[in-house]
Amino acid sequence: xxxxxxxxxxxxxxxxxxxxxxxxxxxxxxxxxxxxxxxxxxxxxxxxxxxxxxxxxxxxxxxxxxxxxxxxxxxxxxxxxxxxxxxxxxxxxxxxxxxxxxxxxxxxxxxxxxxxxxxxxxxxxxxxxxxxxxxxxxxxxxxxxxxxxxxxxxxxxxxxxxxxxxxxxxxxxxxxxxxxxxxxxxxxxxxxxxxxxxxxxxxxxxxxxxxxxxxxxxxxxxxxxxxxxxxxxxxxxxxxxxxxxxxxxxxxxxxxxxxxxxxxxxxxxxxxxxxxxxxxxxxxxxxxxxxxxxxxxxxxxxxxxxxxxxxxxxxxxxxxxxxxxxxxxxxxxxxxxxxxxxxxxxxxxxxxxxxxxxxxxxxxxxxxxxxxxxxxxxxxxxxxxxxxxxxxxxx
Numbered sequence: 001x002x003x004x005x006x007x008x009x010x011x012x013x014x015x016x017x018x019x020x021x022x023x024x025x026x027x028x029x030x031x032x033x034x035x036x037x038x039x040x041x042x043x044x045x046x047x048x049x050x051x052x053x054x055x056x057x058x059x060x061x062x063x064x065x066x067x068x069x070x071x072x073x074x075x076x077x078x079x080x081x082x083x084x085x086x087x088x089x090x091x092x093x094x095x096x097x098x099x100x101x102x103x104x105x106x107x108x109x110x111x112x113x114x115x116x117x118x119x120x121x122x123x124x125x126x127x128x129x130x131x132x133x134x135x136x137x138x139x140x141x142x143x144x145x146x147x148x149x150x151x152x153x154x155x156x157x158x159x160x161x162x163x164x165x166x167x168x169x170x171x172x173x174x175x176x177x178x179x180x181x182x183x184x185x186x187x188x189x190x191x192x193x194x195x196x197x198x199x200x201x202x203x204x205x206x207x208x209x210x211x212x213x214x215x216x217x218x219x220x221x222x223x224x225x226x227x228x229x230x231x232x233x234x235x236x237x238x239x240x241x242x243x244x245x246x247x248x249x250x251x252x253x254x255x256x257x258x259x260x261x262x263x264x265x266x267x268x269x270x271x272x273x274x275x276x277x278x279x280x281x282x283x284x285x286x287x288x289x290x291x292x293x294x295x296x297x298x299x300x301x302x303x304x305x306x307x308x309x310x311x312x313x314x315x316x317x318x319x320x321x322x323x324x325x326x327x328x329x330x331x332x333x334x335x336x337x338x339x340x341x342x343x344x345x346x347x348x349x350x351x352x353x354x355x356x357x358x359x360x361x362x363x364x365x366x367x368x369x370x371x372x373x374x375x376x377x378x379x380x381x382x383x384x385x386x387x388x389x390x391x392x393x394x395x
Contacts (some may be wrong), residue, residue: 011318018350025052028376030355040355041380046190046222046332049249049290051369056289057252064285073278080279090231090295092240096267098279102221102247103136103240105257108324109184109217109243112139112259114160115267116215117181124181125174126160127217128150134191135184135219144184147191167201172208182215182243183208189234189242190222193363194199194327199237206239215242215265225249226294228330229304236329246291249294249370254286294370303370306377307331308364312382321388324362333366334359341391348387354380359388 008021020032028051030038040052050057064079066320072076084096100104110127117124129135131146142150143158158360160179164171183205189195209216218241223233227249230236234244242265251290277283293299307330313324314335325338337345349356357365364384366374 007108018347027051027054036353038350038353038355039376039380039383040042041372042355042357043367043369044253045248045357046227046367047248047251047255049177049225049227049370050252050293052253053372054252054289054293054371056293057254060285060289061254061282064282068281069109070277070280070282073276073280074284075275075283077279079281079284079288083284083291086288086295087258087260088248090291091244091260094263095261095266097259097261097273098284099247099259099275100255100277100283101256101267102134102219102245102257103138103141103258105221105245105247106135106144106184106219106257107138107143109146109219109245111273112243112261112265112268113182113184113215113217115269115272116265117179118391119267121213122178124179125181125183126162126177128175128180128183129161130166130185130189131163132166132189132192132195133186133219134189141351155264166195167198169204169208170204176212176214179253180212180214181247182217184219186219186221187223187237188328188332190365192390193336193360194332194365196327196329199285202234202237203239209242212265217241217243217245218349219245221247223329223332225290225334226300226303226330227367228328229300229307230330231295231300233329250290250302251283251286252290252293254283255381256283256287276324281291281363282309300369303330306372306374307333309374310368312365313377317385317388318379318386321392331366331368331370335364335366337362337364344391345387348391349383352383352387353389356384364371 022030023033024031030040087096112124129144133146135141140158144161156359162175164175175212175361176314187197224246242262244260250256311326327334342361346356346358359365
């Protein structure tokens, strides 16, 4: 099939894309319009947690579409209630608001925290976030993010997001004032190059926010739903946030995200929050299928085992090519390159039939399906090894 038949110029040019149109996916593999196959270690930026077109999700959506798509969020539907109950059981939080994207979930968390501040902290509205963080592309979530590239865009930004430094409690303390209502962070900063908050830092933040009567918001859009070997990353740490945001893997490829909160933090009044498609039965059916597949302990143990295999293989690859450290947890990992060559590696890997992501010029990020096989991990390492050898041998 000719790529021009797709009239790609009809799409707004918001990013650089390679000259291929994907038409089919299965597990860890994608096929383009020419029938070429690619091994996918991006998976929609950790979205396709069960791989491309997983039968459990496809069957759930198909069944649900024949029964009920959406009655409107003005009414209850049984599928959203069932998924909300499962998420509260798994997380230990009390209430759920479903959204269509992670950015919308983070926007909802920001609004919820500000409403809490208006009710309980004399109008406090500032939310401490972190340098290099990424919380989405709405105006408020871009303002909350600490991504340097966002700083000159779409001014004026939404005020109220002083920036601390990850793993630096002193910088958090310096940001606190009478208008502070919450602290918000990713347990692992994905877009920054997979930079983890230490477990101790997260515990210290929980103690600090409790001491000062502040809300702790964890953005687990990327780390949640089994990505790090636990259902939620905070299970590694032994804490519980006041507000939790989920997305990406929650729908297994379908557009589904959520805001979870404790009863104390769930302070929206009627009319404060809503959304035409939010909590629709079709997407919640996909979420139920994903949670059913991912939550069993045996599945999560497999994610941990494959994450350890991938980390060891990347470390060996790094040693062989004199690269930097391996960062991350579970199946969210990065290989530091210590020089700005990542875009070239990504391009060469694409030519070799491998999809990789470079969140920074000096790092490669690996976000395979949670169902990736050990053989596919070995195959990916072999391709990257050949690409690095060819680059190092070049002029």
